[in-house]
Amino acid sequence: MDFDWSVIWQALPELLKGARLTVLIALAGLAGGLVIGFTAGLARAYGNAVLNAIAFLYVELIRGTPIIVQVMFIYFALPILADVRINPLAAAIMAIVINAGAYIAEIVRGSFLSVHRGLREAGLALGLPFWKVLFYIIGPLAFRRMIPALGNQFIVSLKDTSLFIVIGVGELTRQGQEIMAANFRAVEIWSAVAMFYLIMTGTLTLILRLTEKRMRIL
Numbered sequence: 001m002d003f004d005w006s007v008i009w010q011a012l013p014e015l016l017k018g019a020r021l022t023v024l025i026a027l028a029g030l031a032g033g034l035v036i037g038f039t040a041g042l043a044r045a046y047g048n049a050v051l052n053a054i055a056f057l058y059v060e061l062i063r064g065t066p067i068i069v070q071v072m073f074i075y076f077a078l079p080i081l082a083d084v085r086i087n088p089l090a091a092a093i094m095a096i097v098i099n100a101g102a103y104i105a106e107i108v109r110g111s112f113l114s115v116h117r118g119l120r121e122a123g124l125a126l127g128l129p130f131w132k133v134l135f136y137i138i139g140p141l142a143f144r145r146m147i148p149a150l151g152n153q154f155i156v157s158l159k160d161t162s163l164f165i166v167i168g169v170g171e172l173t174r175q176g177q178e179i180m181a182a183n184f185r186a187v188e189i190w191s192a193v194a195m196f197y198l199i200m201t202g203t204l205t206l207i208l209r210l211t212e213k214r215m216r217i218l
Contacts, residue, residue, distance in 0.1 A: 003187065015193065018173070021171045025093055025096060026161055028093045029100060030154055034104060036104070037102070037104025041109040044059070063103065063106075075091040092164040108146060110149075111146035114145060147215060151204070158201060158204065162197075173193060
């Protein structure tokens with residue numbers, strides 16, 4: 001079989017459009033996931049019994065179900081329960097926020113608890129309020145330790161966006177499927193889609209490596 005490069009060239013504008021939407025979903029979802037993850041992670045690490053139990057249930061519920069089930073629930077079941085129509089893009093971003101938040105919560109919890117408790121006791125003994133101990137003493141050390149795990153979660157969430165093809169979101173995989181259905185050039189189109197994902201994850205990996213190197217210098 002001849003590999004026709006012109007097929008990829010012709011499909012490039014649509015694939016770029018899908019790649020941009022993939023990055024948008026991933027960035028918006030991860031931004032929300034970080035907020036939820038830090039909140040739930042700190043609740044798990046330092047919250048009272050009620051906050052700890054709520055965060056625990058959230059984390060276990062999300063980690064125990066596939067993301068494709070979560071997005072299907074948000075898109076198809078939630079409108080019935082809440083009587084609100086959710087568009088596919090909003091449902092996709094919500095799914096990434098909720099899913100990534102649960103995994104980030106465990107990363108945050110583990111990183112904060114890994115810092116020696118003597119530092120916390122020393123900060124409190126100096127008369128600092130607990131939030132300042134977390135922010136100025138434990139936080140910087142914990143953040144440094146969580147960078148590799150957060151990077152891995154970012155890459156996983158970026159690739160998870162391909163699952164949103166099931167609700168018709170026009171991200172990269174969906175664009176590739178539509179182009180392939182029109183020209184039947186599966187080898188060229190799926191090779192191009194794979195290259196786009198490799199470029200995106202490779203760029204993210206490079207940024208993370210540079211960040212890790214920078215953190216070690218500091």
